[in-house]
Amino acid sequence: MALGSYSVVRYSNHLNDQRVNLGVLVWHPTDGLRYRFSPSLDRVHAVDPRAPLTPLKKQLDAIAGELKTEAAGKERLAALSRWFKEGLEVAAPYPAQIQSADEMVEHLYQTLVSPIPEIRRASTQYQFERKVRSALLEAAQVHNLKFEEIGPRKFGQLVVNVGLRTVGNDHKTLWRALSLQAHDHPDRQIAFAKATAMDIRIVRDSEHYKSHRHYVTLQGPKRSAMAGLEDSRAWLGNVADKVFVFESADAVPAILEKALLR
Numbered sequence: 001m002a003l004g005s006y007s008v009v010r011y012s013n014h015l016n017d018q019r020v021n022l023g024v025l026v027w028h029p030t031d032g033l034r035y036r037f038s039p040s041l042d043r044v045h046a047v048d049p050r051a052p053l054t055p056l057k058k059q060l061d062a063i064a065g066e067l068k069t070e071a072a073g074k075e076r077l078a079a080l081s082r083w084f085k086e087g088l089e090v091a092a093p094y095p096a097q098i099q100s101a102d103e104m105v106e107h108l109y110q111t112l113v114s115p116i117p118e119i120r121r122a123s124t125q126y127q128f129e130r131k132v133r134s135a136l137l138e139a140a141q142v143h144n145l146k147f148e149e150i151g152p153r154k155f156g157q158l159v160v161n162v163g164l165r166t167v168g169n170d171h172k173t174l175w176r177a178l179s180l181q182a183h184d185h186p187d188r189q190i191a192f193a194k195a196t197a198m199d200i201r202i203v204r205d206s207e208h209y210k211s212h213r214h215y216v217t218l219q220g221p222k223r224s225a226m227a228g229l230e231d232s233r234a235w236l237g238n239v240a241d242k243v244f245v246f247e248s249a250d251a252v253p254a255i256l257e258k259a260l261l262r
Helices: 042-046 053-067 074-083 101-113 118-142 186-204 229-237 249-260
Strands: 002-013 018-028 032-037 088-090 094-098 146-149 152-155 158-161 164-167 172-179 213-219 242-246
Touching: 002 053, 002 074, 002 101, 018 042, 018 053, 018 074, 018 088, 018 101, 032 053, 032 101, 042 053, 042 118, 053 074, 053 088, 074 088, 094 101, 118 146, 118 164, 118 172, 118 213, 118 249, 152 186, 158 186, 172 186, 186 213, 186 229, 213 229, 213 249, 229 242, 242 249
Parallel strands: 172 213, 213 242
Antiparallel strands: 002 018, 002 088, 002 094, 018 032, 146 164, 152 158, 164 172
């Protein structure tokens, strides 16, 4: 057994002080460097529903590329921990007795990454976003409106996901989707509503989107966890022009089509 080291790759949301592990990196003096990342990045939305996933995927690819270079060695983990410190983070390497790099990667992945409960929360957010996107796209095509997915944009030093946009003859509307279905505690529900409200405020204060309407589609929590819904709705309603609350995602298409024609 040799003295090696490992690092955990994670996504951190410093606004609400939460993080989720995405992978592990291992260095063994004989076996070299090994790594394993989660195949699904949707779990990031469990701690930050606003986070764009495409840039994260590119960053993980960059980390993998660094580990495959000929010069990659023990010091590469320390270098990655210095380079990736905001959003996607590589933890400073921990020393560890390692018999096999491959076995260690599998053990760490199963222990620290795979069995993570936040996947359920990420899944509900992702599914609701897909439902809203699909409903808006279909309704826009039927009524000859322009539809586009804008995604992340930089406002000063901040990167914010602008969301979806529909454009008609007399309106321009930005749409956001937020699901609280998997959040049982009122404080958690309100925290995500505040984060979404902050994004809307940043976008609508910008010169380019000042003339747009700002709508939020909100999937409420389970019936047994409704305590925080009104406060969450109030935070969103304070900055959005309209908040549409859905108990069931099945109601999304009909309601959004009516909203588009207002």
